[in-house]
Amino acid sequence: MLLEARGLQVTYGPTEAVKNMSLHIAEGEIVTVLGANGAGKTSLLKALQGVVKPSRGEVFFKGQSVNRQSAAWRVRQGLVLVPEGRQIFVSLTVHDNLLMGAYTRTDNPEREIAAIFDRFPNLAKRRDMLASVLSGGEQQMLAIGRALLSKPALMMLDEPSLGLSPLLVQTLFKLITDLNRDGLSILLIEQNTHMALATAHRAYVLELGRLVLEGSTSELASDPRMAAAYLGT
Ligand SMILES: Nc1ncnc2c1ncn2[C@@H]1O[C@H](COP(=O)(O)OP(=O)(O)OP(=O)(O)O)[C@@H](O)[C@H]1O
Numbered sequence: 001m002l003l004e005a006r007g008l009q010v011t012y013g014p015t016e017a018v019k020n021m022s023l024h025i026a027e028g029e030i031v032t033v034l035g036a037n038g039a040g041k042t043s044l045l046k047a048l049q050g051v052v053k054p055s056r057g058e059v060f061f062k063g064q065s066v067n068r069q070s071a072a073w074r075v076r077q078g079l080v081l082v083p084e085g086r087q088i089f090v091s092l093t094v095h096d097n098l099l100m101g102a103y104t105r106t107d108n109p110e111r112e113i114a115a116i117f118d119r120f121p122n123l124a125k126r127r128d129m130l131a132s133v134l135s136g137g138e139q140q141m142l143a144i145g146r147a148l149l150s151k152p153a154l155m156m157l158d159e160p161s162l163g164l165s166p167l168l169v170q171t172l173f174k175l176i177t178d179l180n181r182d183g184l185s186i187l188l189i190e191q192n193t194h195m196a197l198a199t200a201h202r203a204y205v206l207e208l209g210r211l212v213l214e215g216s217t218s219e220l221a222s223d224p225r226m227a228a229a230y231l232g233t
Pocket residue numbers: 012015016017035036037038039040041042043044
């Protein structure tokens with residue numbers, strides 16, 4: 001198993017954001033975690049990355065317990081989060097944002113940045129512009145490009161489609177599929193249930209911090225409980 005979490009609990013003061021959550025991601029999978037606002041999706045990702053310390057439970061990456069390892073250590077091992085809201089450096093150029101992603105993991109950053117520009121021609125055209133002038137979609141691509149430069153084995157994406165136009169949402173989900181075909185395992189947090197179920201292999205559904213459904217996306221897409229709560233049918 002590439003990543004496994006057992007009995008994770010995340011609490012903020014009196015709030016139990018994640019309750020007894022277990023999940024696993026095998027190498028080569030796209031797994032999605034679905035749930036409404038406040039369901040605990042971001043808290044779960046933060047606990048997996050190690051930016052939030054779970055009050056209970058254990059995280060294993062590549063078969064090894066990582067509970068006592070820092071977020072930076074996990075990134076160096078290939079566990080990489082693209083956070084909600086993109087969090088790129090708006091006062092740096094597109095190129096320099098990518099360089100920030102490359103610095104820990106590569107001895108030839110310019111060659112690898114060139115490969116990212118090949119994958120994202122829109123970013124290549126804006127290479128020397130400040131990231132602040134990019135559209136929302138371009139900023140999302142930049143955040144993903146930067147994450148790719150740290151050579152992830154598992155990329156975790158927190159609501160990457162949020163705020164994108166329908167056309168860009170299509171582009172984004174095609175990118176996720178392409179990256180997965182190239183060997184990247186992906187954990188995808190989404191509120192776009194339709195697209196996530198069409199793209200991922202398996203899904204977990206959270207409600208108020210608790211796991212309520214899990215299964216293959218083909219099963220869940222036709223599950224009446226899914227249909228009522230998340231597919232608007
Ligand atoms: N730093 C924090 N301090 C206190 N409470 C928090 C903190 N972060 C999140 N929470 C609470 O924990 C619960 C889960 O929040 P979380 O952000 O994980 O949900 P989410 O599923 O990612 O929601 P969204 O879809 O809105 O991003 C919510 O009730 C939220 O208010």
